Amino acid sequence: MAVTVFAARVRWNVRALGFNPLVRASDRLEALAVLGVLVVALFTVPVAARAEAQVYEAGVRTADEQAHSRHSIEAVAVDGSATLPADFEGSYYVRAQWREGTRLRTEQVVDPATIRAGDPLTIWLDDTGTVVAAPLTPQDAKLSALGAAGTVWVAIVACTALLAFLIRKRLDRTREHGWDRELRLLAHNDDGWANRHT
Structure with missing residues (x-):
């Protein structure tokens, strides 16, 4: 069930990025926010790899110092x-x-x-x-580096996903207000069947 909902959501976002003139601007903006999360997730990989390399180098230096002292x-x-x-x-x-x-x-x-x-x-x-x-070993340094890389990647992607979520919530409120406004106009319009005087 969750996979079906996720697949439907992905299809909706892909269609929202298309050229259909019936797609609302708010839907396109929401789809762009989701796309932004995916792009950030990809571009954060080199940043996480760099953090891993730096932590590993520091860990190896510490292990070497401790091995001598x-x-x-x-x-x-x-x-x-x-x-x-x-x-x-x-x-x-x-x-x-x-x-x-x-x-x-x-x-x-x-x-x-x-x-x-x-x-x-x-x-x-x-x-x-x-x-x-006991002194640190290169294996300890590698594990610490992998942990640091994972933490950096998850933190950046989580922040971006939170931003996309807040954008969606704001767009949802805007769409709800729009629907309310349209319903009020429809209910108070003298041309509507409900208010037609005979």
Whole structure:
């Protein structure tokens, strides 16, 4: 049913852009607004591709910097993980212990899965010895770039579609007022059958 309605609407817009002299100017304007959405959707693809390239380049640079400033070490879980973190992103807090030179260091870290006490785990430290997340990878940069491209494309097309929708609503009101005016003229016209005096 929805496909049939959509197909009928497409046919109506195509006919409204034709040369039929009976087509109203408001119908042509509405069809042009719909056509504008389609044109913007096509021309936004290179813009989204450019955004993807820029985000990917920035992500690769960040991944390269992190790869040089972060290093992994092997630690042992002191306690098993049992509680989710406050941000609910699917990682678990666990106390880990590792040797740093001659000193034994224990800190609470985030592990992406449940772990038992005594299990080995890999943690990442930056150049200052602070526990940090694992460095970004080129695959992470690619996913971020694809997300950015999709967001740019959807945002621009959605704004254009909203503008076309507002134009249609305004044209609908104009057409309704026109019909009301014509009906009033018809109802109050002495030449109409309803008001003919005999």
